[in-house]
Amino acid sequence: MTDAAHPVLEARGIVKIFGQHRALDGVNFAVRAGEVHALLGENGAGKSTLIKILTGAYQPDGGDILLEGAPVRFTDPLNAQGSGIGTVYQEVNLLPNRSVAENLFLGRQPTRFGLVQRKSIVTQAAALMATYGLDIDVRAELGSYSVAVQQIVAIARAVELSGKVLVLDEPTASLDRNEVDKLFDVVRSLKARGLGIIFITHFLDQVFAVSDRVTILRNGQLIGTRDLSTVTATEVVRMMLGKDLAYAHAAPPVDEAAKGPVKVTFTGLGRAGRVAPFTLSLHAGEVVGVAGLLGSGRTEMARLMFGVDTADEGETIVDGRPVRVRNPAQAVAAGFGFCPEDRKLDGIFGELSVRENIIIALQAKLGWFRALHRDEQDEIAGRYADDLDIRAANHDMPVKLLSGGNQQKVILARWLANDPTFLILDEPTRGIDVGAHAEIVRTINRLREEGLALLVISSELDEVVAYSNRVVVMRDRKMVAELHGADITPAVIVAAIADNTLTTEPVT
Amino acid sequence: MKRQALTSALLRPQFAALAAVLFINWLLFPGFFTVTWQDGRFFGSLLDVLNRGAPVAILAIGVTAVIATKGVDLSVGAVMAISGAVAAVMVSTGTPAAIAIPVALLAGLICGFWNGVLVTYLDIQPIIATLVLMVAGRGLAQLITEGSIVTFSDPVLSYIGTGALFGLPMPVVIAFVLMIVTTIAVRRTALGLLIEAVGVNRSAARFAGISSRLLLLLVYSFAGFCAAIAGLVVAGDIRGADANNAGLWLELDAILAVVLGGTSLLGGRFSIPMSVVGALIIQAMNTGILISGFSPQFNLVVKSAVIILILVLQSPQAGQWLSRRFTPLTPPPKRSAK
Numbered sequence: 001m002t003d004a005a006h007p008v009l010e011a012r013g014i015v016k017i018f019g020q021h022r023a024l025d026g027v028n029f030a031v032r033a034g035e036v037h038a039l040l041g042e043n044g045a046g047k048s049t050l051i052k053i054l055t056g057a058y059q060p061d062g063g064d065i066l067l068e069g070a071p072v073r074f075t076d077p078l079n080a081q082g083s084g085i086g087t088v089y090q091e092v093n094l095l096p097n098r099s100v101a102e103n104l105f106l107g108r109q110p111t112r113f114g115l116v117q118r119k120s121i122v123t124q125a126a127a128l129m130a131t132y133g134l135d136i137d138v139r140a141e142l143g144s145y146s147v148a149v150q151q152i153v154a155i156a157r158a159v160e161l162s163g164k165v166l167v168l169d170e171p172t173a174s175l176d177r178n179e180v181d182k183l184f185d186v187v188r189s190l191k192a193r194g195l196g197i198i199f200i201t202h203f204l205d206q207v208f209a210v211s212d213r214v215t216i217l218r219n220g221q222l223i224g225t226r227d228l229s230t231v232t233a234t235e236v237v238r239m240m241l242g243k244d245l246a247y248a249h250a251a252p253p254v255d256e257a258a259k260g261p262v263k264v265t266f267t268g269l270g271r272a273g274r275v276a277p278f279t280l281s282l283h284a285g286e287v288v289g290v291a292g293l294l295g296s297g298r299t300e301m302a303r304l305m306f307g308v309d310t311a312d313e314g315e316t317i318v319d320g321r322p323v324r325v326r327n328p329a330q331a332v333a334a335g336f337g338f339c340p341e342d343r344k345l346d347g348i349f350g351e352l353s354v355r356e357n358i359i360i361a362l363q364a365k366l367g368w369f370r371a372l373h374r375d376e377q378d379e380i381a382g383r384y385a386d387d388l389d390i391r392a393a394n395h396d397m398p399v400k401l402l403s404g405g406n407q408q409k410v411i412l413a414r415w416l417a418n419d420p421t422f423l424i425l426d427e428p429t430r431g432i433d434v435g436a437h438a439e440i441v442r443t444i445n446r447l448r449e450e451g452l453a454l455l456v457i458s459s460e461l462d463e464v465v466a467y468s469n470r471v472v473v474m475r476d477r478k479m480v481a482e483l484h485g486a487d488i489t490p491a492v493i494v495a496a497i498a499d500n501t502l503t504t505e506p507v508t
Numbered sequence: 509m510k511r512q513a514l515t516s517a518l519l520r521p522q523f524a525a526l527a528a529v530l531f532i533n534w535l536l537f538p539g540f541f542t543v544t545w546q547d548g549r550f551f552g553s554l555l556d557v558l559n560r561g562a563p564v565a566i567l568a569i570g571v572t573a574v575i576a577t578k579g580v581d582l583s584v585g586a587v588m589a590i591s592g593a594v595a596a597v598m599v600s601t602g603t604p605a606a607i608a609i610p611v612a613l614l615a616g617l618i619c620g621f622w623n624g625v626l627v628t629y630l631d632i633q634p635i636i637a638t639l640v641l642m643v644a645g646r647g648l649a650q651l652i653t654e655g656s657i658v659t660f661s662d663p664v665l666s667y668i669g670t671g672a673l674f675g676l677p678m679p680v681v682i683a684f685v686l687m688i689v690t691t692i693a694v695r696r697t698a699l700g701l702l703i704e705a706v707g708v709n710r711s712a713a714r715f716a717g718i719s720s721r722l723l724l725l726l727v728y729s730f731a732g733f734c735a736a737i738a739g740l741v742v743a744g745d746i747r748g749a750d751a752n753n754a755g756l757w758l759e760l761d762a763i764l765a766v767v768l769g770g771t772s773l774l775g776g777r778f779s780i781p782m783s784v785v786g787a788l789i790i791q792a793m794n795t796g797i798l799i800s801g802f803s804p805q806f807n808l809v810v811k812s813a814v815i816i817l818i819l820v821l822q823s824p825q826a827g828q829w830l831s832r833r834f835t836p837l838t839p840p841p842k843r844s845a846k
Contacts, residue, residue, distance in 0.1 A: 308715065332717030346715045349708040351776045352701075360705055363698045364718040371698040414716065 620732020
């Protein structure tokens, strides 16, 4: 084990240039053995570029990398892994259709006479998982386990293959709270084993929960490295944004009287096995927040409303008239819009341009033969891109090159271009940086003022509280509560989710 | 602006490849570019490339849209045999061509529609769904011709394969018109964009309210329709329907033409004219090897070598490597992003 004061992996004066853009400008970064070092910054700050350089995916244009004090040059991620640096990404990139044991030993199966020793793999894998506190059947397919277990398997594999430094790139983005705790137990045990752990996340509370030090980047520059015992969350946010956020979404309480007439009503809408029948009306100029844990049926509810899944009972009423919503095309025709939770899978068309991504829903609504002329496309894309402050070099670049926050705004723009009456946002701020986060919250408030009916699903209660007129709570695939006015506080929502009578325990 | 777009289009590697192949043909056979006028039409090796390349070009036009949706159609060769068989049997038993031709085209349309139903409603992977018709279709064609080569002397049908219009061979005219009409149909309407959207991300397309099923049915039906046209051209050319050999392996040439034309097998961006250029590259190579006097056995080897070369030139990695080689390494001075 290395001396705690001496870094196991160090980057000195790293410079990386893409075209005319300095993605990293003289950045220093060091992780010690036996510490968890959080790396923070808004999207575009240079976090992923730095990680890619440390793990050999990119070559730096300047500066040095030192491993245990000796200069090294990683030619590719495999090379870095061989030298002791392992990486686990947000999306687990293992083989879901192979067993846990096979995933752990893929590429280094113990063999005898050239044949894989299956039994030995299974026993070794079970022993390995036990050291991570997981008692699971390692012969079962990896894909049959929760994302949290898959993450831990990925971590175990990375640690086995490398063993000095572990990079965790947003590992908690798709986990619920219990799973995050389980993951953090694993992280702490690895820290105790003397690994240097680099932890990237968007969640500040998680940074404070598990990390020892934090390094903050902004616009490719090193802002600073701090001991987390000496800084507060506000200071960290200020360093990230370079300004006082002043809690932009601690808005004045929502004015209940401002809302308009009922726009959309769902009566007894339900689908066996997915969501129990629920009834909900949304007014013009109203935001209804949806709270609930992962798997509580909150996303399933939105999918039924939008016709992604077909309801087997109940009806949808728009402006007093029943409408048929059996598929998303009919939902769009009824004036609905839906920003799905999984942007990459269900939202963006990665290869298509920003412009095309914005006009696509409008074009789908207009039909095959009423094509939007190029000038009209430019005008619409330009208008909504300005409106939502979408930052793209130009509107002809593939949308996949934008940051997560900007991609989310592109999808939002797509629906706004369609002039909807009812908009569903499923986790609109998940996985995007603090700045874009605040902008999305502002946009939600603005759309409400403009008279839209909005349904916003979010697991960030502070946020739900800030913009909702009403909050419905989902639990076990049922709508279990509807909160109004003064009841809309994180404490009450948590109580409703947990089915407790209200306690005064602080939330978060 | 327009001129710039045209120049950049002409600078694509496909045109360079076509020019290179034609140039080599000229080196091998100096009379390659000689075109003569005789009996009211043009003759020459160049015309031959266009004429022989027409069936694959016609197939490629249909297959391009399928591939753009992230699908593939292996059945177009068999559908050619079916349409040729239908037309040949009908005219040889006395049905006028004016009826036989639409019926043959309809047969192709139905075949394509069948593929579309398998892919969209039964959710079978396109490669398997169309493999069914690739195998069964040829059997179907043999049943229609009752196992023999059906010959005919119908003037209209043979005009499609061997006639000339404006001095150009009829197959060339058909392929050209089909290319123009299809390109206009997909680019002047929203079809092109919607097809690309479905190909890039079918799930996101669904969320955006695109009815991808209807679109996929249309695309597969159109591929069947194009295959039927190609089948008529080939039948007309030999004045007969050979269910065993008509269009045999041409589905692979068609897919290759599409890929050479720059449409990814992963779906997304597509260009119908570039697929036609791809078909011409393939035919120019075939013709070159034939006229150079090499034994036809060389054909496949040379063809694959050229194809590898073109695909390498198209790969993003090669592009990056080339741009790194030929642009100065030092970046221009940094400007603030304001």
